[in-house]
Amino acid sequence: MNDKIDVKEMNLTPKDFQSDQDVRWCPGCGDYSVLAQVQRVFPTLGIPKEKFVWVAGIGCSSRFPYYMNTYGMHTIHGRAPAIATGLKVTRPDLSVWVATGDGDLMSIGGNHFIHACRKNIDLKIILFNNRIYGLTKGQYSPTSEKGKITKSSPFGSVDYPFNPLSLALGSEATLVARTIDRETKHMKEMLARVAEHKGLAFLEVYQNCLIFNDGAYSDLTDKEVKSEHVVVLEHGEPLIFGKKLDKGILLDGFTPVVVDLNDGRHSVDDLWVHDEKDEGPIRAFILSHMTDSPDMPTPLGVFRQILKPTYDEGVIQQIEHVIEEQGEGNLEELLFSGNTWVVE
């Protein structure tokens, strides 16, 4: 894929990825954190700067490309995955990233998202999920919790929200992960995993919009309580959480159950050991659903990573295969093919 060269030789620094444009998000917006981590991770990937492209739709987070000194395109609402697809299919040498929000990707762009996933196009899609429409000034979004009171739902929203990870898993995305704006180290790790994955990588970032939906994730970020509400997924490790690491999750059939590791009845050996390479999607799906359960901690990390040939590779292989069999096309021959006759 990317012609990787020596990272040191390239001598790229986060600064190289900062554009000359003033960043215009509200002070304190979670988007800043994502931008900073991306700018930190990109120089470490061994990919020349000119090979990165950011494509975005519409929304606060979709301004992202303007702030990255890479190639970029700020497009129209919801269409970034489709535009990125055309770019990746014709330019497999590029590392193509999509910055998108919950309105952009889950609502108007839902169709493009699921099809990009199912086709396993080698794109990195970063969803900035703030569970609100920010740029249009505060309407409920397809990821807002039911009953949300906003400008467009003064009596509370009636709709059920999407679970973006469940949707990605159901659409067969090949890497599905989640992180949160405040956990910068974890986010960097996740960004690196996404960058290295070959195939459609989907990273949901829980992002705080302090203007229209402040505190949406405070349970997961407040120092006091967060360890009770978050379980960090690590491949091959049991699911343990809690301030004193005294809680675990075991799988009872298809039902996850929180157990007390100090009650004398359960030990670490009983716990669910996370296997992100699991061929079947069911366990990852159970994990994604834990998010919606009030009794369960919210998982962060890589839920699932599988490897299968990408769409863009498939297209190229097919062309190569046909050329191998039939030889390279000759336009003159094509024009003169079929039933022809000569008029003297």
Next chain:
Amino acid sequence: MGKNNGKEIKELTDVTVMFAGDSGDGMQLTGTQFSDTTAFVGNDLSTLPDYPAEIRAPLGTTYGVSGFQLHFGSSEVYTPGDNPDVLVAMNPAALKVNLPNLKKHGIIILNVDSFDKKNLGLAKYESNPLEDNSLAGYRVFPVAITTMTIEALKDCGLKPKEVARSKNFFALGLMYWLFNRPIEPTLEWVGEKFGKNKSVVCGNSKALKAGYYYGENTQLFAARYEVAKAELPKGTYRSISGNEATALGFVAASKLSGLPLFLGSYPITPASEILHFLSKYKKYGVKTFQAEDEIAGISSAIGASFGGSLAITTTSGPGLALKTEATGLAVITELPLVIVNVQRGGPSTGLPTKTEQADLLQAMYGRNGESPVAVLAATTPSDCFYMAIEASRLALKYMAPVILLTDGYIANGAEPWRIPHVNELEKIVVKKHTEVEGFQPYERDENLSRPWAVPGTPGLEHRIGGLEKENITGNVSYDAANHDLMCHLRAEKIERMQNDIPELVVDGDQEGELLVLGWGGTYGSITEAVNSARKEGYKVSKTHLKYINPFPKNLGEILLKFDNVLIPEINLGQLAKIIRDKYLIPVIQFNKMRGLPLRTYEITEKIAEILGGAK
């Protein structure tokens, strides 16, 4: 007049034949084979496939009738013909639908086996037209096509259902005999197409021969007909449909520009065939992406264009409506893109399989904001080839989206095409920007075109997008004066293409009482109508537009030289509206929306009406 096997041979200058039957009767295939062979023996021709939108419409009904009309002659043929001279009707419904169109004293060859109670009922005939004298005035030849096909195929080892499927070949064979054409090309085609399936090859070949020999041996037909070769320019020819020509045109444009071709498209009638053709051309490096919807079709093409490919998207009217917003993105990002709209009857889903010209205003104006695009229109099936190249050339040179309008009629219709050699086609010069020094994404050259700096080029990292851009730097700008400037620049860029497109040529007197002005796919009907008006002694000139935005430079001048301008269109007067708006002159409209090409005699009558006694 000659003799042949005891039968007279009558020379004709041109003939229009209609093959009609159930949509499952293989009429499109029969018509295509007859056309190919007719082209092969040297006639000029034009075809009009006409089929229902349903894939398997109920058997035997009038709305399930599929027809294929073709007009061939010993001189230039411009249209598929207004009214058939010969109707081949495979069932009562086919007769019922097509009889009103048949010429007086026309020939009807019908499959008498299907004129039974059931099929007459399905076609809602109250009495059998073969018995109630309603076909008096026509020359009717009832032929037991089903019975004779079954008899001829009894040794092929086919199931009864499969045997029945071969009866169109019997009809085809009979028509070959009647018009004195060879059966060999079709025999060869059958061998190639069904080679692996011996019994099908046997069935179709035997049915074809049986039909041919039936004509020869029966006393039914007193005469056969001969249409002499047309005087066509020297060269190698093939029969081509508009959709195939469009596909070939883009492969040629890819080769001529040295850019890889990318098509992002969503299936839609009648444009899907372009996707089918291009997806076969893998060995030419063509990448086709069957998108999840129309919007993804154009969006993926915009992505490919950003990446440096020759990017196109193909669709029909409702799809163009869905592509509206993304087209605006291509306008503001100033990326090269060709959008093909194979127009069909509208509004909404309208008439998916029928032709119309009613998307002109949509193509011109159907976007939010001041969003100018170039609009081109192809005139004939083979012209689609050249216009696809031309649309690509303009898009690439001016870094702008170009909409190419074709229509259901020229897309599906076919004509003989003198194939050009690749070295006769002009190269398309493409400049990709690589110079780092002084690079500005929205710097403009003498054509007002901005540099194409594609991702992967070191040192030229830049951002483009749908927010208004500052001229030269390409930075996001909400500045009032800049927005006004950019609106003008984007419009001016399209206008400047005027210097780069051919001037319009008037056929006939360069000034006078009447100019007939057409655009796009009505070229054939108008040409034939004007020719026949001239034969009647009328002095009438004509000219035909292929470039609608911008118009050719000299259009205004030409219009002023005529007392009257008649604009025939298959819409309610969309070009007429633009001409009035732009040149402030009165025009006379002629509009018919029947899902079919305009009838030439109607245009001729209109010409006569305008010119009155003034011959």
